[in-house]
Amino acid sequence: MSWWSRLVAVVAAVGLVLSGTAYAEDAPRSVVLTPTTGASVEVGVPLLVTGTAHNGEAGGIISVELSVDGGTTWFEAGTGEHWRYIYRPTAVGELSIVSRAVTASTTGSQTGPVTVHVGEAGSPPPVGCECFFSLPSAVVADDEDLNAVELGMRTRFDRDGEVTGIGLLRGAYGGPVTARVWSGAGDLLGEQVGGGTRILFDPPVPVKGGADYVVSYHTPAGGYASTERYFTGTVVHAPFTAPHDGVSGAGVYHYGDGGGFPTDTWRDSNYWVAPYFRS
Known part of the structure; x- marks a missing residue:
């Protein structure tokens, strides 16, 4: 290779490095x-x-x-x-x-x-769990609804344990809310008033693996976070499941002062409330 060819090659290589091409590896x-x-x-x-x-x-x-x-x-x-x-x-x-x-x-x-x-039961890990149902991220809206409403998520656990609290995203309303755990049939199993984005139950609420539950919170003045078209299918992140029942997703709500067992659904919405769990 002549000295001129070598010079052209060097200049070209430097140009690639400066442009970023040389280190932008294509490895998706x-x-x-x-x-x-x-x-x-x-x-x-x-x-x-x-x-x-x-x-x-x-x-x-x-x-x-x-x-x-x-x-x-x-x-x-x-x-x-x-x-x-x-x-x-x-x-x-x-x-x-x-x-x-x-x-x-x-x-x-x-x-x-x-x-x-x-169509068959999985095998839960033999070790214990101190975990939170961290849902996949999505675009979150600050709902302008100002009515008193109970907002929740239907959930199951793959093993026995206890719900130690709930985590939630907050909307415009920043005051105290009431966190609750319900059986799938609507029996109130535990509640706790608190603020912020994490509310712990005292005492924790015992739950059975494979049974249906709802975790929720009641806001007296709306102002909550939501994402429509989110629970379009069952979300599974062991030990948690947010089930789709074949008609609607896991997000549920109930309007009324003081709250109540949430069973209504709207456009497979996610209201960004989820359990902390310990087994």
Whole structure:
């Protein structure tokens, strides 16, 4: 190579470094956030699969592909860095969920698998749990409703334990609220008045694995956080499940002074209240 060719090559390399091209590696990657391994879901009930995708400084994610059979067959689950997909299981067995991200130039390697049991009970981990039902992120609205209302989420636990408190996002109303735990049939099991974004029950509320419960809070003047079209499928993050009943999602509410057992639903809304749990 002549000295002139070497000079051109050096200048070109420096230009690539200065432009960022040299270190913007194209290596897209996708991760499944929910459900989690060991979770159990029902045949025919929509399951909400969520995840993230990234490609470092290179960016350029154009698609995320999902497989429920360990990578044998694939379908598109989304087109951005935060994706969600509704999958409706059709048969008893196991799902082996993996995902991969795609750019204009390459398809990333698959990640996972997340193993989910369909139509049969999962095996809870043998170790104890001190955990919070952290829901996948979404755009949150500050609802302008000023009426007294009870806002809640239907939930199940995959093992016996106790609800130690609730966590909630706050809207415009910043005053005290009443946190509650209900049985699936509407029996009040515990309540606690508090403020802020975390309210602890004294004493904690015992719960049984596999049974239905509702965690909620009552605000006397509306002003709450909400996200419509959120619970479009069952959300599973062991040891928690926010079930979809085949008609509507887990978010529930009830209007009235003093509150009450919430059973009404609206556009699969999430009211951003979730349990702290200990087993």
